[in-house]
Amino acid sequence: MATENKNVALTELEQFRLDHGLSxxxxxxxxxxxxxxTHPATHGIFQNILxxxxxxxxxxxxxxxxxxxxxxxxAERRPFYQITPLTDRMNYCSSPIxxxxxxxxxxxxxGITIPKRAQYIRVIMMELARISDHLICNSILGVDSxxxxxxxxxxxxxxxxxxxxxxxxxxxxxxxxxxIGGMERDLSPKALHLIGEFLKRFPKVWAEFEKxxxxxxxxxxxxxxxxxxxxxxxxxxxxTGPNLRAAGVDYDVRVMxxxxxxxxxxxxxxxGTKGDTYDRFLVxxxxxxxxxxxxxQAYKNLPEGSYHADAPHYYLxxxxxxxxxxxxxxxxxxxxMGETDAPVGEVYHSVEGGNGxxxxxxISDGGRTPYRLHFRRPCFIYYQAYTEMIxxxxxxxxxxxxxxxxxxxxxxxx
Amino acid sequence: MELTNENVLGKIISKFGEDxxxxxxxxxxxxxxxTNRESIISLIQYLHDDxxxxxxxxxxxxxxxxxxxxxxxxCVMYQxxxxxxxxxxxxxVFIPSADPVMPTLTNLYAAxxxxxxxxxxxxxxxxxxxxxxxxxxxxxxxxxxxxLKQYPLEDQTREDKxxxxxxx
Numbered sequence: 001m002a003t004e005n006k007n008v009a010l011t012e013l014e015q016f017r018l019d020h021g022l023s024x025x026x027x028x029x030x031x032x033x034x035x036x037x038t039h040p041a042t043h044g045i046f047q048n049i050l051x052x053x054x055x056x057x058x059x060x061x062x063x064x065x066x067x068x069x070x071x072x073x074x075a076e077r078r079p080f081y082q083i084t085p086l087t088d089r090m091n092y093c094s095s096p097i098x099x100x101x102x103x104x105x106x107x108x109x110x111g112i113t114i115p116k117r118a119q120y121i122r123v124i125m126m127e128l129a130r131i132s133d134h135l136i137c138n139s140i141l142g143v144d145s146x147x148x149x150x151x152x153x154x155x156x157x158x159x160x161x162x163x164x165x166x167x168x169x170x171x172x173x174x175x176x177x178x179x180i181g182g183m184e185r186d187l188s189p190k191a192l193h194l195i196g197e198f199l200k201r202f203p204k205v206w207a208e209f210e211k212x213x214x215x216x217x218x219x220x221x222x223x224x225x226x227x228x229x230x231x232x233x234x235x236x237x238x239x240t241g242p243n244l245r246a247a248g249v250d251y252d253v254r255v256m257x258x259x260x261x262x263x264x265x266x267x268x269x270x271x272g273t274k275g276d277t278y279d280r281f282l283v284x285x286x287x288x289x290x291x292x293x294x295x296x297q298a299y300k301n302l303p304e305g306s307y308h309a310d311a312p313h314y315y316l317x318x319x320x321x322x323x324x325x326x327x328x329x330x331x332x333x334x335x336x337m338g339e340t341d342a343p344v345g346e347v348y349h350s351v352e353g354g355n356g357x358x359x360x361x362x363i364s365d366g367g368r369t370p371y372r373l374h375f376r377r378p379c380f381i382y383y384q385a386y387t388e389m390i391x392x393x394x395x396x397x398x399x400x401x402x403x404x405x406x407x408x409x410x411x412x413x414x
Numbered sequence: 415m416e417l418t419n420e421n422v423l424g425k426i427i428s429k430f431g432e433d434x435x436x437x438x439x440x441x442x443x444x445x446x447x448x449t450n451r452e453s454i455i456s457l458i459q460y461l462h463d464d465x466x467x468x469x470x471x472x473x474x475x476x477x478x479x480x481x482x483x484x485x486x487x488x489c490v491m492y493q494x495x496x497x498x499x500x501x502x503x504x505x506x507v508f509i510p511s512a513d514p515v516m517p518t519l520t521n522l523y524a525a526x527x528x529x530x531x532x533x534x535x536x537x538x539x540x541x542x543x544x545x546x547x548x549x550x551x552x553x554x555x556x557x558x559x560x561x562l563k564q565y566p567l568e569d570q571t572r573e574d575k576x577x578x579x580x581x582x
Contacts, residue, residue: 065551072536073560077567108442235497238472238525249497256500346441348493348504350473359474361493374491376474384528413551 041399044409055394060387068413075373079338088174091411094129094354095175101351105360106180108347117305118182119261120298127291132161133354134284137406144403145222150209167191181315182308227389227401228276238381241356246283247275253352265294277404338368379411417501419445446504454507455517469496472523477537481563487511518543536561
């Protein structure tokens with residue numbers, strides 16, 4: 001190294017130039033640019049301190065944790081059913097997936113089997129959530145590359161998905177949907193009607209959205225080879241979900257380790273080749289079509305039966321029973337006060353979240369709260385690669401890369 | 415070769431010996447083994463390099479605190495996945511809280527960089543050789559590691575929120 005030959009101490013800038021293979025005599029100094037934490041183009045609270053040579057990014061130092069809410073600590077002091085609202089607030093673009101992933105984890109610990117009908121309702125809700133998640137990501141990608149119309153156009157469809165959530169569980173964004181042991185109520189005729197209407201209307205909307213961007217010359221030029229990552233690096237960085245599939249690895253939790261009856265449905269896993277922003281866009285677009293296919297199959301073949309498991313110790317009894325039946329009253333009281341002990345155990349369950357493998361690692365010591373609950377948050381793991389992906393690119397490309405990765409601050413920081 | 419818990423465990427034990435691998439459990443279908451901190455990196459490297467196993471994906475890692483267990487108060491859990499065989503394995507290392515030092519995994523898995531920083535942030539486990547072991551989610555000025563069990567979540571001076579009212 002040149003450092004040993006010199007007796008004078010290097011300044012920070014000179015050291016930086018040396019580390020990045022730049023000549024020390026270079027006239028132009030690097031500019032430090034503070035991107036975020038509340039920049040409108042970062043869609044969430046992320047800070048990146050960039051070292052810029054003109055428009056070119058030479059280095060980036062990300063800072064995260066701005067909305068860290070210590071969910072893992074809070075979970076250690078709450079009864080199991082009170083943890084579901086925490087999971088809502090992780091990836092808030094697709095909260096039903098988080099809710100049901102958590103419910104399935106606890107059901108695995110308790111050893112409860114869920115009736116087919118409840119599983120199918122869960123699949124419908126999870127796939128609707130996936131559509132609303134991908135819809136936000138792809139339309140925001142359009143906004144960041146200068147196409148605002150598509151965003152407003154598909155945002156209306158997200159409202160319709162939220163109407164379905166509202167009919168199913170009463171909430172729209174942070175849903176707290178379902179319960180440990182199934183759903184809290186059956187799909188109402190109105191909910192079924194809304195889902196049917198959505199299935200009829202949405203394909204046209206999405207086809208139109210795709211027509212606007214997929215073969216759009218400007219959009220292709222803006223996104224091809226931007227923020228590319230190879231399959232090998234992506235796996236090393238722990239990528240999962242659409243971002244990994246865009247790099248060409250067909251890993252999907254729904255297929256590899258099916259849960260909630262996903263093995264009953266027929267669907268394809270779209271994969272990309274280069275792992276760049278355009279591939280990620282295409283993979284998400286195609287996944288929306290596959291989700292629609294799954295919803296159609298589940299909607300058509302919705303089995304008869306109960307919408308919850310027969311697990312009186314953990315599943316709240318119907319309210320009218322509580323007023324008339326002594327046992328129901330006791331169970332109701334014990335569940336609400338968190339007085340039901342869970343068995344000793346250790347489980348890991350993962351679902352295919354909007355951004356990848358969303359895992360829940362739960363240790364129970366036989367008490368009323370988890371001893372340890374760890375969330376495997378896909379965003380947290382793959383956002384590490386962001387620095388590597390934007391180095392050497394333009395500033396505007398860094399913004400596109402961030403939106404195409406679909407980093408959700410709530411999930412990143414938990 | 416179909417990977418089963420038995421033949422994977424057999425391979426690992428024949429390579430590392432009974433002294434270094436113990437407590438093979440199967441709590442939820444995922445084999446859980448315990449090893450010591452001297453062997454952990456070479457074990458994960460072996461699982462990565464072996465042509466039959468090909469366990470090359472670090473799913474997650476986290477810390478766990480067991481204050482009652484003397485001299486093994488802290489635990490680091492690694493969960494790995496072989497995407498080729500769809501086989502998962504969980505590896506635990508117990509270390510004393512008086513000497514919370516672990517070797518880093520960042521040379522093998524880039525994904526472990528932030529996971530180790532998170533574990534350091536929450537439990538104060540020091541990963542030697544880590545390129546940038548600083549807090550990640552909490553502020554730099556914080557003087558304790560909040561996930562340790564001795565730090566209660568709620569304000570302990572309050573008298574109206576006692577545990578019995580909340581079923582704890």
